Amino acid sequence: MTPLNRRTFIQAAGGGAALATLGFPSLVLGAARRVVVVGGGVGGCTAAKYLRKLAPDIAVTLIESKPAYTSCFMSNEVLSGDRTLQSLTFGYDGLRGYGVEVIEDSVVGIDPERKRVQTAGGSRFDYDACIVSPGVGFKWDAIEGYDEQIANQSIPHAWYAGPQTQLLRNQIESMPEGGHVIIVAPPNPFKCPPGPYERASQIALYCKHHKPRAKITILDAKDAFSKQGLYIEGWTKLYGYGTDDSMIQWVSAAQGGAIEGLDASTRTLVGLVEDFQGDVVNIIPPQKANAIAFAADLVDGDWCPVDKRTFESTRHQHIYVLGDASSASKMPKSAYAANSQAKVAAAAIAARFQGKEPGDPTFVNTCYSIVGEDFGISVAAVYSLDAETNSIEPIPGSGGVSPANASPEIRKREVSYAHSWFKNVINDMMK
Ligand SMILES: Cc1cc2nc3c(=O)[nH]c(=O)nc-3n(C[C@H](O)[C@H](O)[C@H](O)COP(=O)(O)OP(=O)(O)OC[C@H]3O[C@@H](n4cnc5c(N)ncnc54)[C@H](O)[C@@H]3O)c2cc1C
Structure with a gap:
């Protein structure tokens, strides 16, 4: 290495000043x-x-x-x-x-x-x-009977994309025609506010072609959701929303959509007002950092x-x-x-x-x-x-x-x- 003398120091400092102006x-x-x-x-x-x-x-x-x-x-x-x-x-x-x-x-x-x-x-x-x-992380104590192990094995949240997304897809594919999918939507705030409703739509898109008598119920901890008017417009046009034959149903908190517990062995969700049983259950838990x-x-x-x-x-x-x-x-x-x-x-x-x-x-x-x-x-x-x-x-x-x-x-x-x-x-x- 060349030792610094006065001349090389000044050169270095000059170069340095140029670098400094470059940031x-x-x-x-x-x-x-x-x-x-x-x-x-x-x-x-x-x-x-x-x-x-x-x-x-x-x-x-x-x-x-x-x-x-x-x-x-x-x-x-x-x-x-x-x-x-x-x-x-x-x-x-x-x-x-x-x-x-x-x-x-x-x-x-x-x-x-x-x-x-x-x-x-x-x-x-x-x-x-x-x-x-x-x-995000999940509040595992929020829904009695639901935990990380059950999420990995049988009732996926699929709120991180990966093996649970594939598990949920496989469950939907092997569900009998006329089967019932339940999505439990979390309270605010959570990642991707329109996500649970897009999920219901994408499952309906599959069912429309492959299991046209299937039903998808969203049980919600809230009374309103992101892009609600546009979703309902789409669901009405595409999936008969609002008719007796609608493929998608949305149950707001006020209508008893908030869920307190799960019996994983029977895929039964315990609501504040009534219980709900599904062939495929997707619980998106409440969230935190x-x-x-x-x-x-x-x-x-x-x-x-x-x-x-x-x-x-x-x-x-x-x-x-x-x-x-x-x-x-x-x-x-x-x-x-x-x-x-x-x-x-x-x-x-x-x-x-x-x-x-x-x-x-x-x-x-x-x-x-x-x-x-x-x-x-x-x-x-x-x-x-x-x-x-x-x-x-x-x-x-x-x-x-x-x-x-x-x-x-x-x-x-x-x-x-x-x-x-x-x-x-x-x-x-x-x-
Ligand atoms: C179904 C779904 C659909 C979505 N669609 C959209 C959409 O259309 N548009 C949109 O804008 N957003 C969408 N989102 C939301 C979006 O995915 C998140 O908001 C976004 O990924 C947040 O970025 P992040 O950096 O905070 O966290 P993430 O992207 O989740 O990244 C966190 C990373 O940190 C790593 N990590 C965690 N802890 C540690 C640790 N201790 N040590 C080392 N690594 C660690 C994790 O492995 C992970 O890779 C969607 C989400 C879901 C679930």
Whole structure:
């Protein structure tokens, strides 16, 4: 190595000044900053990729417990038979191509004092900033008689795409003609607010062609749901909703839809008013932040409070919580929301490392649902921060739901938009 003399020092400093104006000051100081990302889902992957794009001098390590990501979005299409689980599964090589170090391990603790992440495999990772995007966990004590083992074996939640999605698909396929599918929809807040209703629609799409006398009942802990008017329009057109012969029935909380217990041996759900028995039962349990958020003391109640300008935890400095696990009202818990929040957090971290203030964030969310063949619907919004209330507010007039009673062309186009949205989000987060 050439020793530094006055001339080479000045040259290095000059080069450094040029680098600094390009936005790489930590290279100049010779102190590469390290960001550790916990969870390789939408929020974690997007943040890791965009950090590397914004500031290639930042060393980014992403720790994910699974070898590949299986997307929940579009997983309802597995239930109609329109898609395979394989088509939803993506490896992490794309992220490695951006210089992200990807480690397959589970994070079991985060020490905010030492700024250190601990994994089940016994490794430790020091960080300057830590991003946590672990998704949701389930409240297993909410429905008596329902637990994780039953979910894995016979009554799947399928609220993470994977073996339970396949189990549910197999059960629907082997159900007798005229059989009864019950979906138990959770109380707010939960990931993907329109998801249970899209699920009912996708199961109906399959049954319409293969088991036309089947019935699908949604037992709901709520009295209203996302895109309700558009769903009911679709169900009425496609599945006879509102007639005695309707394939889909929705039982609101006020009508006795809230469920207290399960007898798994007979697939009977115990309601507040009456019991319901199904051939196939899909319980989507009430939700909270995933376990690591509790272990790392990032939670207040069920979710992780954050400063919505940066998504930094209000409980521990230098830890940023994104996506479903965060308390990001008024954004829904969706893939697009997690993707949008990740970019805001990545920009805030890069700015902080450069000694700059974070900017004023805006966010975006679009959510498509496929109600049936050639029948798509959507909701969209652009949001800005109300710094005084630390609330993310939709900008008036920036979005809304797709029009009621739209033409068949519009409905068909929304299905193709949904599929291209899926490709775009996957590309943006990890390719
Ligand atoms: C049926 C269904 C349909 C949906 N459809 C849509 C849709 O159409 N549009 C939309 O926008 N959203 C949709 N969503 C919601 C979307 O999937 C989530 O909102 C989104 O994935 C949230 O991203 P995230 O980063 O918070 O969590 P996730 O994407 O769930 O990623 C969390 C990751 O963290 C990992 N992890 C957890 N704990 C640890 C740990 N301790 N150590 C290491 N890794 C860990 C997990 O393995 C996982 O890979 C749907 C969801 C469902 C269930």
